[in-house]
Amino acid sequence: MKKPLAAMALLGALAGGPAWGQYIPDKPVEQIPDLTPADQLKNPTMALPDDPIEPYLLTKDNGPFMVMAKTFRGPESDRLALALAKELRSEYNLPAYVLRKKDWPGGSNIRGIPPQADPQVAQARIADPEKIRTYDEATVLVGDEKTQKGADALLHQVKKLSPKCLEHVSSMIPWRKGLSNAIRTTNPYAAAQNLYPSKTDRLVVEMNSGQGSIAECPGRFTIQVAEFSGRSTFNEKDPAFQGILNLRKSPLITAASDAEKMANVLRNDKDVAKLGQPIYVYHDRTSSRVYVGAFQDTNDPRIVATREGLLKLAMPLMDGKSRSKTLDTMIAPAAMLTDITGIKKTLQK
Known part of the structure; x- marks a missing residue:
């Protein structure tokens, strides 16, 4: 035989079930727009820069606490990232850098996981064939902050920006405007033990x-x-x-x-x-x-x-x-x- 309290709880759950199921909101929930099909994505409607990308590439000396502003994928990812980095520097006076997937040395900088980035490597140098076979992806990182608090303040600033170059780029997620989805991050070339030093033993x-x-x-x-x-x-x-x-x-x-x-x-x-x-x-x-x-x-x-x-x-x-x-x-x-x-x-x- 069930105890009185357990029986009352069971009856309450059974009685509450239909009520929740019959709940009707005051106004209809706004539906999330559909994604743009991949075959409907259009080429950029602006002239992409042909400048050398090397001066804009991320190195170990940048950061270490930064904001990830935007990630581009596809054959033109390098030039799209370069266009955004140049605008952030010229129009908003922000230190912006490009991190290409093919240049990332690979490894984790999560606290508690040994970092795989070689402390002696200031900037990755990947040669063929790995450089060609790597997935086309380029990310724009912003900031040379030395503390997490500084990166938080920079994040609020970056999320409010709407660079003009992004208006000429087709996206699978058209309702995302500007850099509103920027997130805080760290320089992947910086080892975890340097980012989050442990207390003195x-x-x-x-x-x-x-x-x-x-x-x-x-x-x-x-x-x-x-x-x-x-x-x-x-x-x-x-x-x-x-x-x-x-x-x-x-x-x-x-x-x-x-x-x-x-x-x-x-x-x-x-x-x-x-x-x-x-x-x-x-x-x-x-x-x-x-x-x-x-x-x-x-x-x-x-x-x-x-x-x-x-x-x-x-x-x-x-x-x-x-x-x-x-x-x-x-x-x-x-x-x-x-x-x-x-x-x-x-x-x-």
Whole structure:
């Protein structure tokens, strides 16, 4: 037998159903206009610009917070976007740029998702055949705002604009006038960790407050030679990860001391000293890493010499016969440089 309250609720729902179904509004709801069929779209009724588009293309230096004003698709998307960008610059004095689909390096800049945009790439350069096979699409982005608040104010301004060039362009959605559907966005060439920097982790700052910390490195680039971290597995039932006793045997417990020990051995080794490069250590919550060298430019000729020298010393540094202090773990100089700009920012107090 149903409880009284449950029965009353059921009766109320049954009684209310027909009433909702019989509701008639005071005035008829305005119907949404039909889309313009694709075969009825007309060519632009204005002369499209033939200017070089390169000066208007979006780069990493623009933004990072912007407004996406309009997107064009089709064979003439580049020239249509260029026409709008030129008008926004000349008539409204707004910094407008063109982002072509074929130039987008691909990747996400959503918070929590690792960005795929290479921090070293200022502007994408896609060659054939990818450049030809990419879908024709061009977007006009507006603004060089440094904050989200500034982008919000710019958005209200852009949504009120009705550029003249759009009056000569046929659209599948004819009731959308001007730039009323503009939205706030970000420069896709800007990595998420730079757009939305995380708060300072006091524990990480404290762990890297000693001598030889990567925070003391005067250069922008360095070479990672080792990393000490915990264990990992794809098997959640792996017995090595079960129980407090196994957790206490995790190599992460000694990762910091292992990295410091390696760094001290490298600093005191006479052959490593001949390379003329400093040794640094960086600790975070999941690993500890050892770096060698401080370089400002990726074209620094000392980079190649340092990496080759470290590769030659990888085995000798573990040979106890020729050295008073040796390594327990072999160094492995990375093929790519590490840009420590972001790391330094996380260590600022």
